[in-house]
Amino acid sequence: MKNAMALNMRSYWAGLKAVLVFTVIVIVYTFLMTGIGQLGMPDKANGSMVTNASGQVVGSSLIGQSFVDKDGNALPQYFQSRPSAASDPNLPEDQTDNVNYAANASSGTNKGHQDEDLIKSVTELRSEIAKREGVSVKQVPADATTSSSSGLDPNISPEYAAIQVRRVAKERGLTEEQVEQQVKKYTTGRGLGFVGEPVVNVVQLNLALDNLQ
């Protein structure tokens, strides 16, 4: 029994030293990787931030944004993002978050497909979008009414972009061809023809439209 105790103590002692050794190794690894990233690919390593025409950082090309006013109304001159469940955790409790896309609280709704609240909000949003874009509800694509997994999806489907072109062109006094050209520029197709899904980056698209004027 005493012998077993001694053996256990020895493996705890070795275990403790091993934990500390590997901790040091992984810290060195983390700093090495950070050094390589910062020296070799600083833009990517620092979050792929984007700036507007006057040089201000206005977000990241990878992180979605909402294009709404403080009350949550869609701003008509912008392509609209998907709904988002990422709501700023630092807001006072009595204040509802109409903006979402909080990149310090990534989250989906985590609602199941029978959830009554979700069904209700999707139904409302669907007719709202159809009305806004002047299309039938059947033409509203799935990504337009569903929240993404991260709540920070920077992309929409080409179908959702397509039904928004007319409104954006009208609001900005551009021709539909001009807007379509920009949409095309920020559309990424499937890799090798089958990897991933075709997407339009809304952040870059809206920024480019602002920079046109």
Place this chain on the structure above:
Amino acid sequence: MVYFYAIMAFGLIAIILAAIYKPLGDYMYRVFTSDKDLFFEKWIYKIIGVDPRKGQTWKAYLRGILGFSLLSVLFLYLLQRIQSVLPFSMGFDNVPGPLAFNTAASFVTNTNWQSYSPDVTLGYTVQFAGLAVQNFVSAAVGIAVAIALVRGFALRKSETIGNFWVDLTRATMRILMPISIVMGIILIGLGVTQNFADWIHVTTIAGNQQTIMQGPVASQEVIKELGTNGGGFFNANSSHPYENPNMWTNLIEILLMLCIPVALTRTFGRMVGQVKQGYAILGAMVILFAASFTFVVTAESFSNDPITSLTGGSMEGKETRFGIVWSGLFGTTSTSTSTGAVNSMHDSYTALGGMMYMLNMMLGEVSPGGVGAGLYGILVMAVVAVFIAGLMVGRTPEYLGKKIGPREMKMASLYFLVMPITVVVGVSLSFALPFARQSIFDTSLNNSGNHGFSEVVYAFTSAANNNGSAFAGITADTPWLDTALGMAVLLGRFLPIALVIALAGSLAKQDVVPVTSGTMRTDTKLFTGLLVFVIVLISALTFFPTLALGPLAEGLVA
């Protein structure tokens, strides 16, 4: 059309994995059979105070694992409890006790269940000096256990089964670390962040405020997938654009999760001197994986439940860039490898799609399972399959020339009982104990009815199988779930490991029985089929009633 993309996706990862199967499997074979230590490994052994040339009995090997793991839990717990005084803590406070215990247990057991939301709980230091360390070493422990079991089959009349400290060190330094460095750099190049910067506050294009979190993400992301850990740097895990920005990072992350568990079957074949034995095991893994992926894609594409029919596609909780096929492939990979990373919210899948993810875990994480854990898991199932076949023909069962006697069969049976018992007891207590039930209904559930029940079933299945994914609507940071799930991850990890190491010890002592015309071949397609049958049979019988109350009931309503 969706099947075209699904087949192409599956084909692409199959081709890439086939190309690295032999090189990686053979490399790992050399790592664990070489008798040379590299110079920095010698330093490590000197500091730890172990003799790398000394073999360990199964008891000594197990003492090493348990000692190392216990100290890991304590260290990680302590680190979280003093977070507020650590550098780079981003203003976060000390993690509360029950939550810190849950997280420590979860990361040391390679589970990476996250009761906490990283976005509002953890600064950089706890992540890279605590969680990422366990991402490396808990994966290395898994590999070590698998290699010890394989030695049990390969060795003859041996009292020892290798040296735990050597296996741990080599798995970390020669396998996980080099791959992480190379693939981590590629991830940064594709847009995964890697910095120690403050969070960035911006006024957005539309004039709103946005706070964008930063951090050393790539270095942790790569080992999170490679070590089949799964704990996200951010709350949204691999669906967060900084963890998984595009289709290429998604592809790489899927491959990282699969490469070691798949290639270990080659290492196994080499170590027992019959590579075909590895192919037979791999065949069973591939069949189960392909069936599961097909099922998920079908469920997500052809459901007519309210949300899917209303919106025109199952895109709730999915990212546009991944869609159904690449979310489904990631989810199938993650739940089949015990990783638990998610690039889509499993809680928002169709009832049957979500059920498939649960089933992947309920199979015992063997298709292909976690790093190491998948191999030892399926080898135990192979022992069971051989035993059942032996009963049918009335012969003493043998596997790889080792007799499967009463002692070996006891270990194997106990092994496959641990997980289902942990799951079923955990779920039952959650609804039977009054205070637990109350906390489940008042705080934990995000969905009602059958789907709410599924959230609890998923939680315990994930914990007991050391997976770590969730039906993430559930609020798990309650005293009951923190404690119960913390216990489940520990039982689900260390009881099976103890049984496997004991099994390795008793197999290693045996001599090899010569092959005769009456020996059942275990390197054939027939055996692969039998293995699949046994794995499915055991979990189906165990879990059918549970699934009937949860996702099946929900799915049938639609």
